[in-house]
Amino acid sequence: MSIAAPVHSPSLPVSDEDPFSEEILNDPLPFQERLRDAGAVVLLEKYGTYAMGRYDTVEFALRNWPEFQSGAGVGLSNFRFEKPWRPPSLLLEADPPHHNAPRAALAKILSPRSLNRLAPAWRDDADKLIDKVISSGLEFDGVEALSEQFPLRVFPDAVGLRQDGRDLLLPYGDHLFNAFGPENFLTAKGAPRAGELSAAVNAMCARDQLAETGLGADVWAAADRGDITEAQAPLIVRSLLSAGIDTTVHGVGSVLYYFATNPEQWEAVKADPGLVRTAFDEAVRLESPVQTFFRTATTDVVVDGVTIPDGQKILMFLGSANHDPRRWENPDAFDLTRDPSGHVGFGMGVHQCIGQHVARLEAATLLLAMIERIDTIELTDAPSRHLNNTLRAWETLPLRITLK
Amino acid sequence: MNEISSATLAERTPGSTLRIATREVAAEGLITLDLERADGGRLPDSTPGAHIDVMLGNGLTRQYSLCGDPRDAHRYRVAVLREPDGRGGSASIHDELTVGSTVGLGGPRNNFAIVPSNRYKFIAGGVGITPILPMIVAADQLGASWELLYLGRRRETMAFLDDLVRYGDRVTIHTSADSGRADLAAWIGATDPDTKVFVCGPTGLLDEVEASTISWRTGWVRLERFQAARHPAPVRTAPFEIELARTGRLVTVNPDVTVAEAIRDAGATVLTSCGQGVCGTCEVSLLAGEADHRDAILDDSERQAQNCMFVCLSRALTDRLVLDA
Incomplete structure (x- = not known):
């Protein structure tokens, strides 16, 4: 007979590091490793909030919406006590039952079956873009030439946006994702234009500003059917514009980077184009374009012996979970023989990225067009990071390609 | 190629089997059942108005609306009326299911969601x-x-x-x-x-x-509207074949593997994410054959269309499925 060891309540590990500092945003992986090794739940002293960096805890908390709510905001700002800087999202910043109808309506609109009708036009756009890039030279900035171009071309078209004002979408999204973090050098940079950008993007979501067919019109049609209200429709269209631009731009940028730095994986995907979807999800796992989101405890929640009190913010490190060696073998490698299923780069649970099928279709379409024309792809210089409190992004990707 | 572990399908997909946790008489001819995962794990999220498929040991499948608290991630509550004129599903639940009995789960799906209103x-x-x-x-x-x-x-x-x-x-x-x-x-x-x-x-x-x-x-x-015959064929326990149209390969899917696992075993790629038929990542086009849909995504008409399936958990009604994979 054996006697079980007594269970201790481990004391709460404390970190004095600032995950939103310039240094850590530039290179978050070493900090994330220290965070995971410190414990399943760690107190971030500087902000007085809790943090999770291990896969199993992050995944559990993401699924557990009743105890880890989004309705108090998914940034550092706690909507229980602070006024949001913009009207809260009906999707990202809402809990069931308020979340249910907008989610169900948009899930239908963005389902793979609905998106299939977009695929031929997107492929055509991708082929034209690759032609254009190639015709202007075999060395280019991959961010400027491809990862910003393609999503900014196909997605606003799919939504049915007017041409004017599209250049505001990236700066709007950049500030929005900065604003989920603390007030720091990044929010200060975006603050002067925040009101103007927010107003401009809100105006794009009105019914009479949208094309008669498209994803935006589909949202308004859901209001006609009573699935959502007319008051909700423009905010749901806004979610498409907030969540669907920067994230895909950075996701596509990351897969370009990983192919440029892993030529054997580019050879593999050329040999088997069926791997493009695995490649994109593997890039999303590794890069985690959305690095972090906060949740708020709705009650005193005990995780791994640590009590997180009601109302406290918890910072979920999605990128850290996706690099957790407790879950992933050789986690830092870009490896197309790996099955990346189960990564939390798109989140998990009721708030799992509703546009994930859009992102996958955009990336797969562009990669398939590239595979047809491009033989090799490599970096010509060190790429530079674009810093954001929430997103992981490239500012430049100096690429050289050779043609087939 | 992914190696399929020797654990049984039920062990590797513990969410697919539910155990009766409580059984109570709620009215004349009506019982309520609380269902939970045998391993105590979280159930897929549901929303008000949703129903689940309950798959009985005799091959019958019945749909029941969820009447419990959607915030409770560990229990589904259903109410089952004994229908004397029914085809035996409700009678077998009343007569045969006791606390500790197990049933199969499909869904939850919601064709009757509450939508916003004043x-x-x-x-x-x-x-x-x-x-x-x-x-x-x-x-x-x-x-x-x-x-x-x-x-x-x-x-x-x-x-x-x-x-x-x-x-x-x-x-x-x-x-x-x-x-x-x-x-x-x-x-x-x-x-x-x-x-x-x-x-x-x-x-x-x-x-x-x-x-x-x-x-x-x-x-x-x-x-x-609950339709009488949503499941024309009984749940099959026998192996079935899948044909991967892109390579022409044929694979036998034994009862202890998922279709996703079988596709990977045949050397094709398929991504999954939630593993519960909720997120839609593993959708594959179905070119021939009829799937036994167990996802939480397709509505009734989409299920009947039989042109796609979610391979992380849906299976086959027919002897062969031809998949665009």
Whole structure:
């Protein structure tokens, strides 16, 4: 007979590091490793909030919406006590039952079956873009030439946006994702234009500003059917514009980077184009374009012996979970023989990225067009990071390609 | 190529088997069952109005609305009426399922979701009260006003009356044995853009509501119609074949592997994410054959179309499925 060891309540590990500092945003992986090794739940002293960096805890908390709510905001700002800087999202910043109808309506609109009708036009756009890039030279900035171009071309078209004002979408999204973090050098940079950008993007979501067919019109049609209200429709269209631009731009940028730095994986995907979807999800796992989101405890929640009190913010490190060696073998490698299923780069649970099928279709379409024309792809210089409190992004990707 | 572990499918997909945790008599001929995962794990999230497939050991599949708390991730509650004229599904549940028995799970799916409104009118006939129970809780949480008309023959046949007392005069109980037929048209009243009507009950009730609300805007009156034969074929326990159209490869899917695993084993790639038929990542086009859909995504017409399936958990009704993989 054996006697079980007594269970201790481990004391709460404390970190004095600032995950939103310039240094850590530039290179978050070493900090994330220290965070995971410190414990399943760690107190971030500087902000007085809790943090999770291990896969199993992050995944559990993401699924557990009743105890880890989004309705108090998914940034550092706690909507229980602070006024949001913009009207809260009906999707990202809402809990069931308020979340249910907008989610169900948009899930239908963005389902793979609905998106299939977009695929031929997107492929055509991708082929034209690759032609254009190639015709202007075999060395280019991959961010400027491809990862910003393609999503900014196909997605606003799919939504049915007017041409004017599209250049505001990236700066709007950049500030929005900065604003989920603390007030720091990044929010200060975006603050002067925040009101103007927010107003401009809100105006794009009105019914009479949208094309008669498209994803935006589909949202308004859901209001006609009573699935959502007319008051909700423009905010749901806004979610498409907030969540669907920067994230895909950075996701596509990351897969370009990983192919440029892993030529054997580019050879593999050329040999088997069926791997493009695995490649994109593997890039999303590794890069985690959305690095972090906060949740708020709705009650005193005990995780791994640590009590997180009601109302406290918890910072979920999605990128850290996706690099957790407790879950992933050789986690830092870009490896197309790996099955990346189960990564939390798109989140998990009721708030799992509703546009994930859009992102996958955009990336797969562009990669398939590239595979047809491009033989090799490599970096010509060190790429530079674009810093954001929430997103992981490239500012430049100096690429050289050779043609087939 | 992924190696398939030697664990059984039930062990590797523990969410697909549910255990009866409690069984209680709720009214004459009506029992409630609380279902949980045998391993105590989280169940897929549900929303008010959703139903699940309950797969019985005898191959029959039955749909039941969830009437418990959607915030409870560990239990589903269903109510099962013994239907003397039914095809044996409800009788076998009443006669054979006890605490500790296991059943298979499909879904949850929601064809009867509560949609936003300032006011709601809910009409429940008999066991049709089940999807309405979580809806009235949600209506309160949404800050909407609501009324419920709950119809039955006699009070003894009507479940959850005690639970409804706390709502006071927002709930009207109408028993036909005492008061005859209810005047539905009068209770529903005139069309109102700020009111949405949700009805669940026997076909006669639904038809009458439909006839009384012809002038209402489409989508403002929502009915839950359970069709008798959603599952034409019994759940199969025998192996089936999948043909991967892109390579022409044939793979046998034994009862202990998922279709996703079989596809990977055949050297093709397929991504999964939630593993519960919720997120939609593993959708594969179905070119021939009929899938046994167990996901939480497709609605009835999409299921009947049989042109796609979610391979993380859906299986086959026919001997062969041809997949675009």
